[in-house]
Amino acid sequence: MATKARENHREDVAGRANVEDTPELLAYYDELERLEAGALWTVANKIEPWAPKSSSVPVLWRYEDLRAHVLRSVELVSPEKAGRRVIYLNNPGRRDHAAAVGWLYSGLQVMHPGEVATAHAHSASALRFIMEGEGAYTIVDGHKMTLGANDFVLTPNGTWHEHGVSADGTPCIWQDGLDIPLVNTLEANFYVVHPEMQQRVGYPVDDMTHTWGNPGLRPAGAEWSKGYSPLLKYEWGPTYEALQRYGKATDGSPYDGILMEYVNPVTGGPVMQTIGASMQMLRAGESTRAHRHTGSFIYQVAKGSGHSIIDGKRFDWKERDIFCVPSWAWHEHVNASASDDACLFTFNDLPVMRALGLYREEAFGDNGGRQPLVA
Ligand SMILES: [Fe+2]
Ligand SMILES: [Fe+2]
Numbered sequence: 001m002a003t004k005a006r007e008n009h010r011e012d013v014a015g016r017a018n019v020e021d022t023p024e025l026l027a028y029y030d031e032l033e034r035l036e037a038g039a040l041w042t043v044a045n046k047i048e049p050w051a052p053k054s055s056s057v058p059v060l061w062r063y064e065d066l067r068a069h070v071l072r073s074v075e076l077v078s079p080e081k082a083g084r085r086v087i088y089l090n091n092p093g094r095r096d097h098a099a100a101v102g103w104l105y106s107g108l109q110v111m112h113p114g115e116v117a118t119a120h121a122h123s124a125s126a127l128r129f130i131m132e133g134e135g136a137y138t139i140v141d142g143h144k145m146t147l148g149a150n151d152f153v154l155t156p157n158g159t160w161h162e163h164g165v166s167a168d169g170t171p172c173i174w175q176d177g178l179d180i181p182l183v184n185t186l187e188a189n190f191y192v193v194h195p196e197m198q199q200r201v202g203y204p205v206d207d208m209t210h211t212w213g214n215p216g217l218r219p220a221g222a223e224w225s226k227g228y229s230p231l232l233k234y235e236w237g238p239t240y241e242a243l244q245r246y247g248k249a250t251d252g253s254p255y256d257g258i259l260m261e262y263v264n265p266v267t268g269g270p271v272m273q274t275i276g277a278s279m280q281m282l283r284a285g286e287s288t289r290a291h292r293h294t295g296s297f298i299y300q301v302a303k304g305s306g307h308s309i310i311d312g313k314r315f316d317w318k319e320r321d322i323f324c325v326p327s328w329a330w331h332e333h334v335n336a337s338a339s340d341d342a343c344l345f346t347f348n349d350l351p352v353m354r355a356l357g358l359y360r361e362e363a364f365g366d367n368g369g370r371q372p373l374v375a
Pocket of ligand 1: 122161
């Protein structure tokens with residue numbers, strides 16, 4: 001006789017599993033379980049959903065709520081003991097993976113002038129988006145990059161990297177974005193501390209920006225074949241200028257306004273193999289139509305204020321707030337200002353979706369492309 005309740009995900013739809021429990025079948029399932037096996041028809045409808053079912057929920061993290069706590073960590077722990085002094089963002093549906101959304105991790109890191117973190121390398125790829133402060137720098141494989149607000153820098157899979165703030169700088173806070181949950185799920189994550197704890201700067205400061213950061217120009221004879229962009233830093237100034245220039249030449253996307261993807265200048269592809277990034281500008285008064293697509297997105301408000309509607313729920317945001325859009329969630333964005341543009345930075349797992357042939361996109365067809373709000 002069967003001894004316990006079992007899951008059985010039945011659907012009364014042709015082509016889907018729909019087997020009713022009988023005492024004989026329940027006993028049979030027990031026998032299979034003792035052999036570390038099971039009957040697919042009891043779980044097929046669960047593990048093969050009709051459409052992606054994200055366990056993440058939309059969340060907005062307000063900077064004014066988090067900032068004081070981030071700064072307080074400076075009094076509570078040293079970078080030497082903590083390794084990295086970071087407050088991470090946890091999606092209520094993803095607590096077991098320390099993920100902000102889907103398979104993406106994010107946190108807010110703080111460093112004071114003169115502090116230096118230990119150099120290390122890991123299989124996870126990372127980026128840092130600078131939120132406030134002056135004097136921050138990152139060293140990646142001997143290339144030192146100076147960083148200002150709204151700049152972002154790559155620390156790709158396998159590279160030696162360390163962060164610091166120069167002694168004449170100010171307290172700095174930045175957002176870390178990593179694919180840790182993905183790489184751990186793939187059971188492929190290694191971590192190494194640099195044998196000398198710090199690495200030497202082996203090139204002129206900002207050399208990769210000077211070499212690879214010139215639009216439409218490629219240095220003669222320079223070669224690069226690694227899986228990530230040699231332009232390790234993307235600066236806010238040229239990015240904002242590019243958005244404004246592109247805005248003069250296009251009506252933009254009905255779903256995203258003026259959106260530009262950060263790319264590897266050698267390939268035109270994403271900045272890293274697992275993480276993509278973009279900056280979008282919502283023009284004064286702009287209100288986009290809703291769409292949804294596969295892939296998880298973390299947004300940071302780089303400029304301005306407004307709101308986004310995600311799966312029918314409104315999230316009001318202003319500069320430095322962070323919010324997430326889970327895979328296949330409807331989303332649309334509204335710039336609250338009638339006179340100023342608003343800019344949203346995102347990082348996402350689109351390179352993974354695209355590389356694996358899993359990218360899908362759909363427009364919200366009803367109600368003029370705007371979602372009705374749900375209570
Ligand atoms: Fe790291
Ligand atoms: Fe989107």
